[in-house]
Amino acid sequence: MINPRILKGFRDSLPQLMIQKKQIIYTLEKIFESYGFAPIDTPAIEYTEILLGKGGGETDKQIYRFNDRGRNVSLRFDLTVPLARFISQYYNELVFPFKCYHVAPVWRGENTQKGRYREFYQCDFDILGSTSINTDVEILLLIRLGMKSLNAGNFIISINNRKILNTLLEQYGLSDKSADVLRTIDKVYKIGVDNVLKEMTDNLKIDQKMAEKLLRNMNILGSSNDNFEITGEDIFENLSRLKKITKASTDAVDDMEYIFNFIKNMGVLENFAFNPAITRGLDYYTGIVFETFVLDRRNFGSVCSGGRYDNLTSLYSKNQVPGVGASFGLDRLLGLLEDKGLLNKKSTKTDLLIFFIDDCFEEYQKLANDLRSQGINTEVYFEKKKINAQFKFAERKKIKYVLIAGKDEILNNTMNIKNIDTGEEKSNIGSEKIKETILDGKSK
Amino acid sequence: MINPRILKGFRDSLPQLMIQKKQIIYTLEKIFESYGFAPIDTPAIEYTEILLGKGGGETDKQIYRFNDRGRNVSLRFDLTVPLARFISQYYNELVFPFKCYHVAPVWRGENTQKGRYREFYQCDFDILGSTSINTDVEILLLIRLGMKSLNAGNFIISINNRKILNTLLEQYGLSDKSADVLRTIDKVYKIGVDNVLKEMTDNLKIDQKMAEKLLRNMNILGSSNDNFEITGEDIFENLSRLKKITKASTDAVDDMEYIFNFIKNMGVLENFAFNPAITRGLDYYTGIVFETFVLDRRNFGSVCSGGRYDNLTSLYSKNQVPGVGASFGLDRLLGLLEDKGLLNKKSTKTDLLIFFIDDCFEEYQKLANDLRSQGINTEVYFEKKKINAQFKFAERKKIKYVLIAGKDEILNNTMNIKNIDTGEEKSNIGSEKIKETILDGKSK
Numbered sequence: 001m002i003n004p005r006i007l008k009g010f011r012d013s014l015p016q017l018m019i020q021k022k023q024i025i026y027t028l029e030k031i032f033e034s035y036g037f038a039p040i041d042t043p044a045i046e047y048t049e050i051l052l053g054k055g056g057g058e059t060d061k062q063i064y065r066f067n068d069r070g071r072n073v074s075l076r077f078d079l080t081v082p083l084a085r086f087i088s089q090y091y092n093e094l095v096f097p098f099k100c101y102h103v104a105p106v107w108r109g110e111n112t113q114k115g116r117y118r119e120f121y122q123c124d125f126d127i128l129g130s131t132s133i134n135t136d137v138e139i140l141l142l143i144r145l146g147m148k149s150l151n152a153g154n155f156i157i158s159i160n161n162r163k164i165l166n167t168l169l170e171q172y173g174l175s176d177k178s179a180d181v182l183r184t185i186d187k188v189y190k191i192g193v194d195n196v197l198k199e200m201t202d203n204l205k206i207d208q209k210m211a212e213k214l215l216r217n218m219n220i221l222g223s224s225n226d227n228f229e230i231t232g233e234d235i236f237e238n239l240s241r242l243k244k245i246t247k248a249s250t251d252a253v254d255d256m257e258y259i260f261n262f263i264k265n266m267g268v269l270e271n272f273a274f275n276p277a278i279t280r281g282l283d284y285y286t287g288i289v290f291e292t293f294v295l296d297r298r299n300f301g302s303v304c305s306g307g308r309y310d311n312l313t314s315l316y317s318k319n320q321v322p323g324v325g326a327s328f329g330l331d332r333l334l335g336l337l338e339d340k341g342l343l344n345k346k347s348t349k350t351d352l353l354i355f356f357i358d359d360c361f362e363e364y365q366k367l368a369n370d371l372r373s374q375g376i377n378t379e380v381y382f383e384k385k386k387i388n389a390q391f392k393f394a395e396r397k398k399i400k401y402v403l404i405a406g407k408d409e410i411l412n413n414t415m416n417i418k419n420i421d422t423g424e425e426k427s428n429i430g431s432e433k434i435k436e437t438i439l440d441g442k443s444k
Numbered sequence: 445m446i447n448p449r450i451l452k453g454f455r456d457s458l459p460q461l462m463i464q465k466k467q468i469i470y471t472l473e474k475i476f477e478s479y480g481f482a483p484i485d486t487p488a489i490e491y492t493e494i495l496l497g498k499g500g501g502e503t504d505k506q507i508y509r510f511n512d513r514g515r516n517v518s519l520r521f522d523l524t525v526p527l528a529r530f531i532s533q534y535y536n537e538l539v540f541p542f543k544c545y546h547v548a549p550v551w552r553g554e555n556t557q558k559g560r561y562r563e564f565y566q567c568d569f570d571i572l573g574s575t576s577i578n579t580d581v582e583i584l585l586l587i588r589l590g591m592k593s594l595n596a597g598n599f600i601i602s603i604n605n606r607k608i609l610n611t612l613l614e615q616y617g618l619s620d621k622s623a624d625v626l627r628t629i630d631k632v633y634k635i636g637v638d639n640v641l642k643e644m645t646d647n648l649k650i651d652q653k654m655a656e657k658l659l660r661n662m663n664i665l666g667s668s669n670d671n672f673e674i675t676g677e678d679i680f681e682n683l684s685r686l687k688k689i690t691k692a693s694t695d696a697v698d699d700m701e702y703i704f705n706f707i708k709n710m711g712v713l714e715n716f717a718f719n720p721a722i723t724r725g726l727d728y729y730t731g732i733v734f735e736t737f738v739l740d741r742r743n744f745g746s747v748c749s750g751g752r753y754d755n756l757t758s759l760y761s762k763n764q765v766p767g768v769g770a771s772f773g774l775d776r777l778l779g780l781l782e783d784k785g786l787l788n789k790k791s792t793k794t795d796l797l798i799f800f801i802d803d804c805f806e807e808y809q810k811l812a813n814d815l816r817s818q819g820i821n822t823e824v825y826f827e828k829k830k831i832n833a834q835f836k837f838a839e840r841k842k843i844k845y846v847l848i849a850g851k852d853e854i855l856n857n858t859m860n861i862k863n864i865d866t867g868e869e870k871s872n873i874g875s876e877k878i879k880e881t882i883l884d885g886k887s888k
Contacts, residue, residue: 379480
């Protein structure tokens with residue numbers, strides 16, 4: 001016999017988890033569609049060359065790569081690279097600006113740790129083919145709406161702009177080290193400001209005073225809080241200050257002012273922060289970058305991240321397609337909701353169980369069909385068993401209502417229904433009254 | 445530069461296809477849930493040992509197998525084997541009878557041909573932990589309901605019972621050859637009756653008369669039609685005849701009579717057939733087996749197949765869990781619908797595009813939010829462009845309505861809306877009238 005087990009870092013979704021996961025996906029998809037985003041999908045397996053591009057870094061080590069009949073192929077490790085390939089390949093068929101979303105699993109052979117899986121779902125949404133700042137704004141507003149709908153608690157969307165940092169680096173003559181500086185700053189939450197400073201001076205050989213000045217101007221050194229977040233009216237003050245420090249980054253600062261003013265005028269500034277410490281490690285971002293944190297679960301990391309990337313397709317095509325997008329980490333969100341005790345414990349979507357009292361499965365199914373057509377999810381027990389066994393089944397599955405009737409009661413339309421949660425019973429009622437009772441109970 | 449391309453046998457889903465695919469999945473899931481089926485999911489990657497079990501046959505060749513850090517792993521090639529592992533692993537946590545559904549991609553390195561992909565979605569639904577014939581009935585009724593809802597045209601669900609064939613073989617002393625006979629008969633659609641007979645005599649060394657008798661008793665030899673389907677009242681006549689031929693298979697024939705009587709009493713016999721030529725190649729079926737054909741697209745093969753398997757978990761567990769289930773082939777269904785010209789051509793779910801006339805994205809977004817909250821999927825154009833360019837965008841995306849208003853018109857609630865399909869325009873109307881117009885248009 002073979003021991004039934006799954007690979008380390010993977011997990012099964014039993015009904016309770018899967019119902020919640022589908023609910024989250026459904027909620028987000030409805031929002032995307034209400035804004036005019038359309039769904040797409042790409043294969044799980046692609047040529048390794050396509051997925052790794054220039055390669056290097058962590059991805060190279062984590063990707064699931066194998067030989068398929070002589071072809072060097074891999075499982076996708078994110079949805080952004082396949083999107084860049086997709087956009088390049090269908091450039092002439094698509095209508096730009098192209099707004100799309102993509103919900104699918106990705107695979108990374110990471111070291112396993114609590115809440116991190118080697119197979120996890122991402123939920124990406126992107127606007128391609130426009131450099132308009134309004135596309136940035138729309139992505140940010142969508143993240144907020146998504147987070148609100150998920151009811152995970154108070155959250156903050158922390159925004160930065162790569163261009164501001166890049167122009168500061170240029171001004172200080174550090175352009176050639178910008179990728180390294182970005183990556184170092186990206187680690188500030190893990191290693192702290194002092195170690196970032198140390199790495200900048202020791203490893204990147206940046207003059208101590210210069211490094212301090214840079215970090216101070218970015219509000220990382222001397223920040224009033226550990227998260228380096230600037231909120232409310234302080235955002236605008238800080239942006240004004242940045243404008244004075246550097247002339248060259250005026251455009252990027254103007255963009256940030258436009259974005260935050262827009263957010264403020266929409267009345268939702270409380271959910272946003274300007275955060276100069278957010279850099280996102282990835283190379284492809286060129287404008288705004290952002291991460292989203294649930295305030296009482298910051299330790300879970302960002303649950304929705306992204307930014308603007310204006311050169312993503314350059315690897316596959318001469319057609320430059322600028323874009324901006326974000327990605328919800330579904331499994332991380334699920335883990336967070338579970339940790340907060342916010343996951344529904346239901347392992348069924350059944351509203352009603354019809355007991356099997358007399359041997360008349362046909363009458364039960366016809367009755368059930370009538371109820372199903374009214375939007376009542378109805379299960380029929382399959383065989384005659386002691387009534388206690390049937391009650392136990394309903395209770396274990398947490399089905400709210402049970403209907404108890406023999407063949408005569410069905411034909412005479414005098415049935416009995418019981419609410420398992422409250423113990424309340426209604427006797428000798430017809431199917432109309434039954435529908436009413438259950439639909440009433442559902443709407444509560 | 446890297447040529448943007450995908451692997452042979454794989455495909456991308458552009459919005460038009462993906463919208464349809466999601467619609468099919470959503471329709472089926474709603475039906476499953478209305479019957480009390482709950483969703484589950486399993487990892488795409490599992491130990492090869494788990495997936496292949498005893499192995500052998502086509503699966504061994506087609507499975508995507510690779511080495512993951514010393515582990516011999518594979519991509520799942522169906523959803524049934526992972527289900528057997530899942531049920532064995534969580535046996536103590538699940539409530540039986542367990543009704544579940546699973547929609548997910550599977551991978552097979554098959555030779556590519558039209559309409560066949562190496563990555564395709566299956567949509568499985570199963571009832572586990574019951575030997576009740578009523579579970580067989582419910583699966584069959586669900587297939588019918590699913591097929592009706594998909595509007596793919598007239599269809600027939602062809603049912604057989606492995607036990608009938610097995611008892612006939614036993615009676616004729618051919619039990620030791622039953623697997624081979626099954627596989628040979630399974631090929632009858634491809635190679636024809638004469639070649640089946642030839643294989644039985646030449647390869648399986650069955651006496652010519654015996655082979656003929658067997659095929660005649662099974663109504664394969666001498667069938668009145670090429671599909672070997674027996675429909676309507678003929679079903680009951682044939683079952684009576686079978687009862688006389690063999691005593692040992694009485695139980696199985698009784699089961700078939702119960703099933704077809706049930707179907708008849710539900711008033712849906714027209715969608716079903718008794719088909720002794722359906723055997724399903726797979727080893728694990730033990731009772732009813734069935735396939736579903738769209739009448740004017742039989743060449744696409746079965747779009748929903750399955751059967752009863754009472755020993756599926758025996759490989760992983762001492763707990764025997766009988767079950768019955770079926771699988772819709774989503775990509776085959778999509779291909780079939782496409783071939784019949786029944787796929788919607790829409791590449792958007794957007795109801796309304798708000799033109800960008802004045803530079804007031806904020807007012808446009810606020811108006812859009814109001815419309816979205818009423819269930820109207822609303823896109824806002826991102827930047828000021830010539831009105832013709834914006835019209836062209838709406839037309840190319842096949843968006844039905846466009847709203848034309850500057851800032852003043854929005855603030856004065858005197859806007860213009862145009863139906864792109866009909867050319868009809870309404871001028872100087874307020875947002876209430878706009879909602880009404882669009883919701884009217886949607887319900888049509």
